[in-house]
Amino acid sequence: MKPTHTFQAESITAGYDKKTILHDISIAIPSNKISIIIGANGCGKSTLLKTMARLIKPTSGQISLDGKPIHKIPPKHLARVLGLLPQSPIVPEGITVADLVGRGRFPHHTFMKGWSKKDYEAVAEAMDIMNITEFADRNIDELSGGQRQRVWIAMALAQQTDILFLDEPTTYLDITYQVEILDMLTDLNRKYGTTIVMVLHDINLSARYADHIFALNKGKLVAEGTPSEVITSSLIKDIFNLNCKVIEDPVSDSPSVVPIGRHHNKSISISENPVIV
Amino acid sequence: MDGLFHPEVLTHEANVVRQRIVRTIFCLMCGAALGVSGALMQSVTRNPIADPSILGVNTGASLFVVCGIAFFNISSANEYIWLAIAGAILTSIFVFGIGSMGSGGATPLKLVLAGAATSAILSSLVVAVMIPRSNVMDQFRFWQVGSVGSGNWDSIATFVPFLIIGLLIAVFTGPGLNALALGDEVAKGLGVRTGTIRLVAALGAVLLCGAATALAGPIGFIGLLATHVIRLLIGPDLRYIIPMSALTGAIILTVSDVLGRLLGSPGELEVGIVTAFVGAPILILITMKAKMRAL
Numbered sequence: 001m002k003p004t005h006t007f008q009a010e011s012i013t014a015g016y017d018k019k020t021i022l023h024d025i026s027i028a029i030p031s032n033k034i035s036i037i038i039g040a041n042g043c044g045k046s047t048l049l050k051t052m053a054r055l056i057k058p059t060s061g062q063i064s065l066d067g068k069p070i071h072k073i074p075p076k077h078l079a080r081v082l083g084l085l086p087q088s089p090i091v092p093e094g095i096t097v098a099d100l101v102g103r104g105r106f107p108h109h110t111f112m113k114g115w116s117k118k119d120y121e122a123v124a125e126a127m128d129i130m131n132i133t134e135f136a137d138r139n140i141d142e143l144s145g146g147q148r149q150r151v152w153i154a155m156a157l158a159q160q161t162d163i164l165f166l167d168e169p170t171t172y173l174d175i176t177y178q179v180e181i182l183d184m185l186t187d188l189n190r191k192y193g194t195t196i197v198m199v200l201h202d203i204n205l206s207a208r209y210a211d212h213i214f215a216l217n218k219g220k221l222v223a224e225g226t227p228s229e230v231i232t233s234s235l236i237k238d239i240f241n242l243n244c245k246v247i248e249d250p251v252s253d254s255p256s257v258v259p260i261g262r263h264h265n266k267s268i269s270i271s272e273n274p275v276i277v
Numbered sequence: 278m279d280g281l282f283h284p285e286v287l288t289h290e291a292n293v294v295r296q297r298i299v300r301t302i303f304c305l306m307c308g309a310a311l312g313v314s315g316a317l318m319q320s321v322t323r324n325p326i327a328d329p330s331i332l333g334v335n336t337g338a339s340l341f342v343v344c345g346i347a348f349f350n351i352s353s354a355n356e357y358i359w360l361a362i363a364g365a366i367l368t369s370i371f372v373f374g375i376g377s378m379g380s381g382g383a384t385p386l387k388l389v390l391a392g393a394a395t396s397a398i399l400s401s402l403v404v405a406v407m408i409p410r411s412n413v414m415d416q417f418r419f420w421q422v423g424s425v426g427s428g429n430w431d432s433i434a435t436f437v438p439f440l441i442i443g444l445l446i447a448v449f450t451g452p453g454l455n456a457l458a459l460g461d462e463v464a465k466g467l468g469v470r471t472g473t474i475r476l477v478a479a480l481g482a483v484l485l486c487g488a489a490t491a492l493a494g495p496i497g498f499i500g501l502l503a504t505h506v507i508r509l510l511i512g513p514d515l516r517y518i519i520p521m522s523a524l525t526g527a528i529i530l531t532v533s534d535v536l537g538r539l540l541g542s543p544g545e546l547e548v549g550i551v552t553a554f555v556g557a558p559i560l561i562l563i564t565m566k567a568k569m570r571a572l
């Protein structure tokens with residue numbers, strides 16, 4: 001089981017150049033749990049993830065791992081505890097699956113030491129977990145979107161960190177692959193205790209797979225807690241400007257959001273649901 | 278052959294053989310330096326067409342050397358090298374500055390254009406400095422095209438430390454550059470200090486290409502040819518690309534030199550002309566290749 005960590009952001013404000021995106025956000029990542037960040041396009045989810053993974057320096061506030069400010073931890077040391085898979089990584093032309101997964105071992109290497117047995121084992125294990133061992137020698141360009149995404153996650157797994165940040169690991173994937181990847185990540189969390197923090201767009205899958213949800217709106221944290229605490233029709237209205245009905249997910253204990261548009265509504269009167277302009 | 282090991286034997290054949298050996302060693306070293314320099318530049322810029330000649334970097338290096346000869350009476354290989362490296366550094370900063378202006382950052386196409394424009398300006402400056410000084414024209418002549426014929430033990434000795442430092446830099450930055458190939462964000466997530474590694478690798482690239490240019494003049498396309506051949510054969514892992522592009526660069530330059538002597542006989546065709554003939558069509562092919570995909 002992975003060790004417990006306290007990972008906290010204390011009133012961070014961050015953004016790009018002079019544009020402030022995140023306003024005074026304080027969060028504590030629940031250790032050994034799956035947390036999901038939800039919010040509308042452009043509300044700052046990726047910015048939050050990148051700031052917490054020290055890719056962006058906050059203009060004020062502090063982020064700490066086990067009580068130590070992250071910018072005081074040497075990058076390679078931090079990278080052995082905290083891994084990040086950004087929203088749009090680059091695939092080098094002609095790279096094989098095994099080569100790409102192996103690049104996740106970078107933080108474990110020192111100046112002089114080459115590849116050790118441990119590195120090969122870590123790569124083999126990561127490919128095994130993501131079920132891509134059979135593709136090891138294939139070129140990434142030949143894989144489907146779902147397979148490719150599994151390769152990227154395996155790259156992050158090969159890093160063998162206790163905490164894993166994933167920015168939209170299921171975008172562009174069919175529903176089948178989305179569920180498959182979320183199941184695999186849940187396995188990972190249950191089996192090894194890996195703390196996972198990810199951004200997801202599908203609100204219902206978020207509600208089902210999250211232990212903890214952070215809801216962002218325009219760069220501010222507006223709600224957090226278990227899915228049943230957080231997912232309410234008023235919150236959805238607030239952050240997505242969408243009318244909806246929250247019901248109990250028929251196959252799990254989580255809440256489920258049924259959107260209400262202007263058409264195809266059977267019994268709900270229009271007056272209850274004002275037209276969205 | 279006896280003459281080789283007995284410098285007092287001054288037969289014509291012995292001299293020719295000795296000269297050929299020096300020339301070959303010099304060729305191998307320059308080719309290795311240019312090959313690795315190209316591999317480093319491509320990684321730093323994440324751009325498949327980066328190469329000292331295409332980016333105008335070695336034209337910048339030769340301009341500095343030519344100015345040194347013309348205005349400061351510089352004539353030793355040692356002084357050439359420092360001037361060339363200064364010229365290479367300034368030119369690369371300039372070209373990347375121009376190439377990354379506007380939206381989208383330093384795309385392959387913008388870099389080629391910036392490099393070509395800069396190269397054109399700098400070469401005309403080289404000519405402008407040279408023309409009125411016909412008395413030193415001979416000393417200048419090989420700067421224009423690149424030639425390995427003038428190599429001697431002295432220039433080889435001057436070159437060696439730069440080659441070693443450059444190669445060491447390349448080998449040590451290799452793993453970090455491998456991570457950088459996955460994008461800056463992934464690289465930072467893996468604990469790479471992206472700014473530092475870019476700077477160090479770029480310095481290595483400039484040292485290698487500046488030193489080679491100082492001693493042999495601006496020889497084009499070696500970096501591009503060497504790395505693309507290697508990438509096709511062994512894939513994108515820099516831990517292998519770096520040593521292999523040294524090897525391939527060395528071979529390509531040496532073969533080109535031999536070709537130049539065969540084609541140009543009874544005189545010789547400067548090796549810079551030969552590599553340009555082979556390299557230019559390859560550059561066009563790569564540039565046209567599907568959507569100019571970035572590395």
Ligand SMILES: Nc1ncnc2c1ncn2[C@@H]1O[C@H](COP(=O)(O)OP(=O)(O)OP(=O)(O)O)[C@@H](O)[C@H]1O
Nearest residue numbers: 016019021039040041042043044045046047048087
């Ligand atoms: N590199 C950047 N430079 C400047 N502004 C940026 C940059 N990246 C994002 N932004 C801006 O910051 C804001 C928040 O972006 P962010 O990527 O964090 O949103 P997001 O919630 O992840 O959106 P999405 O759901 O579309 O991924 C947006 O307005 C965006 O335009």
Ligand SMILES: [Mg+2]
Nearest residue numbers: 045046047087
């Ligand atoms: Mg995003």
